[in-house]
Structure formats: structure tokens, C-alpha cells
Amino acid sequence: MTGFGKAVGENDLVILTVEIKSVNSRFLDSSFKLPREYNQFEADLRDLISQSIQRGRVDVYVNRQPKKDADLYVYFNRKAFDAYWEIYGNLADELSCDGRTVMLCDVLGRREVLTATEIPGDPESEKGILMSTVSEALDKLTVMRAREGLKLSKDLIKRFEALSGHSEKIAELTNDVTFALKDKLLQRLTKLSLAADPEPGRLEQELAFVVDKLDITEELVRLRSHIQELNATIKASPGGRKLEFLTQECLRELNTIGSKAQNAKVQSIVVDAKCVLEKIREQVQNIE
Incomplete structure (x- = not known):
């Protein structure tokens, strides 16, 4: 998520201005532009940022202004x-x-x-003010990211509802598709004009086998379950990794439904659902 934080700190030696900005990224990637006196503290600053941010491209700028002329x-x-x-x-x-x-x-x-x-001074004497100023800027950045995260959550919930609506439309067509498929198979068998009647019950058995092979009930049940879990996760404690995994599972079920369904309407709804899911996938990559 994107955000910006700025803080100014000072002690008897220096005045520090810290600016931190973040943009969307799947992984945490921190970069620093520090005065050469503070290069030795980069590892400490990196640890400090990782405690508050798990995902995103984070840029940290530190400006150092001595309060007295340097020796x-x-x-x-x-x-x-x-x-x-x-x-x-x-x-x-x-x-x-x-x-x-x-x-x-x-x-x-x-x-x-x-x-x-x-003549260089003692950077250790300035480490405390550096870390506290960066922490203050980081807190402001986190507040801004939280506001964006709230808006993002509301948008995702709407998209989950749209995805759920598509799954319900597919479910409504499932029975009709099954009966239509059975009639289509019977018509093909009739056109073959078989010379001998099949064994009693054999025709129904073969039809049941074909229909069961193309049945999408299990996929729909799993798809609904994944959508419910998406809603529960975003409302509880959003976890980007978990949401990303669930979107992948939803896509898997939609792909299976699309390949099994012998119906143009169902396949059209699957395409629409995939479009919604792709937008969801792009958004959840920005959630920590």
C-alpha cells in the first residue's frame, strides 16, 4: 500500500529531517539515502521498518543539518x-x-x-535521535497506509459479493445444464439407430456416468467455501498471503467449471467471474 510520513527531530548536535514513502509491491524492498555518517546504521533501520511493514517498496530519506560549524x-x-x-x-x-x-x-x-x-564526530551520539525520528515518520506512514487499507477492504468486499453472485448464477443453471446434456446424449443415441436394444438399465448407467463426469457441483461447493473464507479473512485480520492463496484456489475451481460445463451461458459467466477475480488478485497483492 502507498503512504508517506515525515518527521523532524533534533538534539544538541543536529537537526534531522526524515521522509519515508511506500508504494505497492508484493515483497518488502527498502532503500535508504543516508548521510555517510549514518551508513553504519542501515541494518538497524531496515530491522525497524520490517517490524511495521511486511510488503511494499519503501524509500527512506534522511537529511542531517549540524547545529554548529564542523571542525x-x-x-x-x-x-x-x-x-x-x-x-x-x-x-x-x-x-x-x-x-x-x-x-x-x-x-x-x-x-x-x-x-x-x-573532522568526523561520533555517529553513535546521534543514533538515538536518528532511530526515534525514523520511528515517528514510520508511525505517520503506517496511519496513512491503514486509511488506504480500509478503503481497499471495502472495495474487496464488494468484489467478493460480485464473485459470489456469479457463482450463484452458475448454480442456478446447473440443473438445467444437466437435463439439457442428458437430452442431447439421448438424441445422439437415437440418431445412431442401434440395431439391438441395450441391456436393461445399461443406457441409464452410461448416461449417469457421463453426466457425473461433467457435473460441477463439487467445484461450486468449493468455490462458495473459498469466497466465504475470503470474506471472513478480510473482515477479521487481512493477510495478503492468505488472500492471495484463496484467489488462486477460486481461479482453479473456475477453470474446472469452465472446462466441464457444456453450456455457453455457464462459460460466459465463468469469464465474467474470472475478470472480477483478476481485479481481486491485483488488489490483494498490496495487502500485508
Whole structure:
């Protein structure tokens, strides 16, 4: 599910701004954009997120702003300076121009001559404020995801009802399909104009065998059971994995019904039910 959370935290050393956003994904995939001082805490942050989120693409952004100027170490490379200065001086004499001030600024601007390095502080002293700020942003993200989950649950319940309606339509046609199939088989046997009458009861036995082979009663019972379980799961404690499994089982039963049913109306309803089920399947992949 999608969501966004932002939090700002501070202590005596830094001000931290944390933004977390999530989008739909079947699995949990977390990515971090952290200040280099906090790279060592990525594993801890990943564990913290996994405690609240099981599915989704989660992006975490952390901005660090020190409250005081950082201590710097400045290194001056005298050999590099002398080499550059000699070259600049020779060119100035050759071209009969005097630009000592410009030359000095240019030479000192060379990275090889003058470098400034920030003296690192102790990241451990900032870990507490980092974790608490991320937790706060994560809580806000979770609230937003919960609101979306509620809307998603209501939509899924409507789709479950539509799927149940299709199964009931198939059930209503089942008896008619059975009788129609029996009449169709009798008509074919009549056209064969058998020379000898079959054994008493043999014709009924063969008809019963064929009709039983094409009967979809068991599949309908299982389909109804799966739909009831879908409703019970979404209303109790939605579990994405369980819902996904149940949708697969519903599809299995619909495929069997479609292949067994020797009736255009039933097959048309099966197609409609599969369309509803496909939308359900796409939605449940976003539920944790």
C-alpha cells in the first residue's frame, strides 16, 4: 500500500529531517539515502521498518543539518604549490604580464594544493535521535497506509459479493445444464439407430456416468467455501498471503467449471467471474 510520513527531530548536535514513502509491491524492498555518517546504521533501520511493514517498496530519506560549524582539518601541499607557482611565474614572465594576485588565488584553488577535510564526530551520539525520528515518520506512514487499507477492504468486499453472485448464477443453471446434456446424449443415441436394444438399465448407467463426469457441483461447493473464507479473512485480520492463496484456489475451481460445463451461458459467466477475480488478485497483492 502507498503512504508517506515525515518527521523532524533534533538534539544538541543536529537537526534531522526524515521522509519515508511506500508504494505497492508484493515483497518488502527498502532503500535508504543516508548521510555517510549514518551508513553504519542501515541494518538497524531496515530491522525497524520490517517490524511495521511486511510488503511494499519503501524509500527512506534522511537529511542531517549540524547545529554548529564542523571542525575542519586543512592540508597545504607545499610541493604542489611550488610546482604550480613556478609554471605560472614562467608563463607570466614570457607573456610580460603581471597577475600575481590572480595567480595566487588560482593556485590555492587547486585541489592538489589546498584541501579541507571535516573532522568526523561520533555517529553513535546521534543514533538515538536518528532511530526515534525514523520511528515517528514510520508511525505517520503506517496511519496513512491503514486509511488506504480500509478503503481497499471495502472495495474487496464488494468484489467478493460480485464473485459470489456469479457463482450463484452458475448454480442456478446447473440443473438445467444437466437435463439439457442428458437430452442431447439421448438424441445422439437415437440418431445412431442401434440395431439391438441395450441391456436393461445399461443406457441409464452410461448416461449417469457421463453426466457425473461433467457435473460441477463439487467445484461450486468449493468455490462458495473459498469466497466465504475470503470474506471472513478480510473482515477479521487481512493477510495478503492468505488472500492471495484463496484467489488462486477460486481461479482453479473456475477453470474446472469452465472446462466441464457444456453450456455457453455457464462459460460466459465463468469469464465474467474470472475478470472480477483478476481485479481481486491485483488488489490483494498490496495487502500485508
